[in-house]
Amino acid sequence: MNDESLREAGLKVTIPRVKILEILTANKQRHMSAEDVYKTLLTQREEVSLATVYRVLTQFESVGIVMRHNFEGDHAVFELKENEHHDHLVCVRCGKVEEFVDETIEKRQQQIAKQANFKMTDHALNIYGLCGTCQ
Amino acid sequence: MNDESLREAGLKVTIPRVKILEILTANKQRHMSAEDVYKTLLTQREEVSLATVYRVLTQFESVGIVMRHNFEGDHAVFELKENEHHDHLVCVRCGKVEEFVDETIEKRQQQIAKQANFKMTDHALNIYGLCGTCQ
DNA sequence: AACTTAAATGAGAATCATTTGCATCTGGGC
DNA sequence: GCCCAGATGCAAATGATTCTCATTTAAGTT
Ligand SMILES: [Mn+2]
Ligand SMILES: [Mn+2]
Ligand SMILES: [Zn+2]
Ligand SMILES: [Zn+2]
Numbered sequence: 001m002n003d004e005s006l007r008e009a010g011l012k013v014t015i016p017r018v019k020i021l022e023i024l025t026a027n028k029q030r031h032m033s034a035e036d037v038y039k040t041l042l043t044q045r046e047e048v049s050l051a052t053v054y055r056v057l058t059q060f061e062s063v064g065i066v067m068r069h070n071f072e073g074d075h076a077v078f079e080l081k082e083n084e085h086h087d088h089l090v091c092v093r094c095g096k097v098e099e100f101v102d103e104t105i106e107k108r109q110q111q112i113a114k115q116a117n118f119k120m121t122d123h124a125l126n127i128y129g130l131c132g133t134c135q
Numbered sequence: 136m137n138d139e140s141l142r143e144a145g146l147k148v149t150i151p152r153v154k155i156l157e158i159l160t161a162n163k164q165r166h167m168s169a170e171d172v173y174k175t176l177l178t179q180r181e182e183v184s185l186a187t188v189y190r191v192l193t194q195f196e197s198v199g200i201v202m203r204h205n206f207e208g209d210h211a212v213f214e215l216k217e218n219e220h221h222d223h224l225v226c227v228r229c230g231k232v233e234e235f236v237d238e239t240i241e242k243r244q245q246q247i248a249k250q251a252n253f254k255m256t257d258h259a260l261n262i263y264g265l266c267g268t269c270q
Numbered sequence: 271a272a273c274t275t276a277a278a279t280g281a282g283a284a285t286c287a288t289t290t291g292c293a294t295c296t297g298g299g300c
Numbered sequence: 301g302c303c304c305a306g307a308t309g310c311a312a313a314t315g316a317t318t319c320t321c322a323t324t325t326a327a328g329t330t
Contacts, residue, residue: 012297014307034288049309054288056307070208074317075287089253098251108240113262116233118224120264127248129255147326149278169317184280189317191278209288210316 009063016048020056024066024080031069031077031097071097071126087124091131098131144198151183155191159201159215166204166212166232206232206261222259226266233266 002021003013011017023040024032032040038053057078060066066078071090087105089098105125113120137156138148146152158175159167167175173188192213195201201213206225222240224233240260248255 012306014297016308047309051289051310052308058288068208070205073203073205073208073211076208089248089251091253092256098253100247100251102243102247105240105243108237109260109262112235112237113224113264116224116235117267118226118233118262118264119270120262121227122264123260123262125244125258125260127244127253127255127258129248129253129257132252135254147277149326151279182280186281186318187279193317 005065009065011059011063015046016052017056019044019046019048020053020060021065024060024078028080028083031071031079033075033077035075037078069124087126089127089129089131091134092128093130093134096131096133140200144200146194146198150181151187152191154179154181154183155188155195156200159195159213163215163218166206166214168210168212170210172213204259222261224262224264224266226269227263228265228269231266231268 003018006013006017006021019041020037023037027040030036034050034053034057037057038048038050041048041053057066057068061068061078064081067081068076068078069088070076071088072095084101086099086101089100091097109123110120138153141148141152141156154176155172158172162175165171169185169188169192172192173183173185176183176188192201192203196203196213199216202216203211203213204223205211206223219236220241221234221236224235226232244258245255
């Protein structure tokens with residue numbers, strides 16, 4: 001969540017990385033696309049190129065700082081990984097995303113993976129539907 | 136699974152649609168990308184453009200003949216929807232996909248959606264990991 | 271079987287998100 | 301301050317998917 005996490009990950013502490021980390025931290029409740037992060041940088045008069053935003057987010061993902069999601073097929077969204085694991089409810093109309101954790105499901109997944117002889121590294125459960133407002 | 140399903144869906148019975156339906160039927164066990172379908176058409180000397188493959192697959196999806204998945208962010212894959220609902224185990228190394236259904240999880244999902252006041256229209260549970268061969 | 275027309279298709283251009291090549295810049299160790 | 305691997309900006313390249321538009325075709329109607 002700060003310069004230290006960058007050093008620990010073996011990444012130089014550069015302006016773009018620090019700024020992007022700040023933005024993600026200030027938006028923990030959201031799921032931001034590269035474009036979202038880029039626009040936020042612009043409003044802060046930060047001179048960071050979109051290409052760098054993509055590069056940094058990808059690096060953050062590979063060192064475990066963020067998690068990438070492909071809720072909709074056309075663009076990825078990211079969120080800080082410090083939050084404990086959780087799954088998502090996605091409104092197919094307004095795009096709203098709610099998070100949840102269900103122990104019963106978590107356990108069953110492990111059993112299913114073991115049964116199929118898969119060594120589970122990750123999983124993603126997305127429930128799509130209409131949120132209260134959109135129904 | 137045949138011309139009748141096209142008519143029922145209100146779609147004209149055209150060569151491209153029939154051929155694509157045949158290919159999907161002959162590959163029920165797989166999950167095919169638009170490109171996969173297109174290449175298969177080529178090996179059969181069928182003159183169908185890639186644009187049409189995309190159009191047809193999208194139409195098939197909207198009338199419920201196929202289901203679209205976004206396992207990996209960069210391209211979608213499709214499978215006939217006649218098969219009953221199921222979720223997926225995806226090998227992150229070789230791409231192998233296994234299917235499964237778990238009633239416990241299905242039920243919990245409904246409860247979770249109801250609890251969050253979402254009207255669930257669909258859901259996707261993907262368990263990622265290493266398959267037996269790849270471990 | 272020929273006539274009619276809305277729907278379907280092919281070919282290629284256009285989009286859009288994401289990636290890359292390359293010249294230039296900079297963080298951090300000495 | 302010096303050095304250089306790693307980082308960045310910019311623009312061009314990619315790759316999947318969509319769109320435009322001229323041409324063709326399925327299928328209902330004489
Ligand atoms: Mn989340
Ligand atoms: Mn499947
Ligand atoms: Zn909504
Ligand atoms: Zn495998």
